[in-house]
Amino acid sequence: MTETRIVPVTPGSFSDAQHAMSGGGDGRECQCQWWTMTNAEFQRTDIEGRAAAFRSEVDAAPSPGLVAYVDGHAAGWVRVGPRTRQVRLSKTRAYAGASEEPWDDADVWAVSCFAVRKEHRRTGLNAALLDAAIAFARENGARVVEAYPVDPDAGRKVTSNELYHGALSTFLSAGFREVARPKPHVAVVSLDLAGANETSTGEHP
Numbered sequence: 537m538t539e540t541r542i543v544p545v546t547p548g549s550f551s552d553a554q555h556a557m558s559g560g561g562d563g564r565e566c567q568c569q570w571w572t573m574t575n576a577e578f579q580r581t582d583i584e585g586r587a588a589a590f591r592s593e594v595d596a597a598p599s600p601g602l603v604a605y606v607d608g609h610a611a612g613w614v615r616v617g618p619r620t621r622q623v624r625l626s627k628t629r630a631y632a633g634a635s636e637e638p639w640d641d642a643d644v645w646a647v648s649c650f651a652v653r654k655e656h657r658r659t660g661l662n663a664a665l666l667d668a669a670i671a672f673a674r675e676n677g678a679r680v681v682e683a684y685p686v687d688p689d690a691g692r693k694v695t696s697n698e699l700y701h702g703a704l705s706t707f708l709s710a711g712f713r714e715v716a717r718p719k720p721h722v723a724v725v726s727l728d729l730a731g732a733n734e735t736s737t738g739e740h741p
Contacts, residue, residue: 559653634716
């Protein structure tokens with residue numbers, strides 16, 4: 537039986553997070569910095585600069601995300617953390633007026649990026665990563681978790697690269713509710729942790 541373990545990234549597992557992000561798509565180039573920088577800042581940096589910024593995040597607390605290991609091998613990544621640290625979210629027109637929560641509230645966390653290596657896709661790993669992200673947010677005092685998934689069933693072709701946001705169905709299955717639809721294929725969803733079921737552990741056999 538496949539063993540899946542999902543844990544926060546640490547300085548010692550920095551290279552594992554990079555491996556998980558580099559299995560297809562834009563992860564290696566982005567270094568999961570898209571949401572942490574303004575557009576101007578992102579354009580001024582190269583891969584090495586973004587990797588350095590990511591390492592600085594990993595060296596701080598709370599951890600900026602979680603790494604999924606499948607049979608001991610780094611297979612997936614999810615970014616989850618205070619929304620105030622992901623500055624581009626509030627500057628993104630589709631989200632700016634769509635959230636129900638004040639943008640300066642540090643108790644609102646955001647799940648903003650998934651990366652799963654090609655060989656582990658279509659195995660349910662995104663759902664496992666989301667469950668673990670919810671548990672991690674709760675453990676670190678988040679009041680609300682927000683996300684910005686895409687809806688592949690909305691009548692517009694969604695590219696594989698766009699799926700780094702996560703699919704709407706995954707979030708709805710985890711108990712999120714849709715609070716806005718700024719574009720036909722883009723949703724804003726929210727989970728109130730005070731009322732959410734607390735069965736998620738982040739460990740998936």
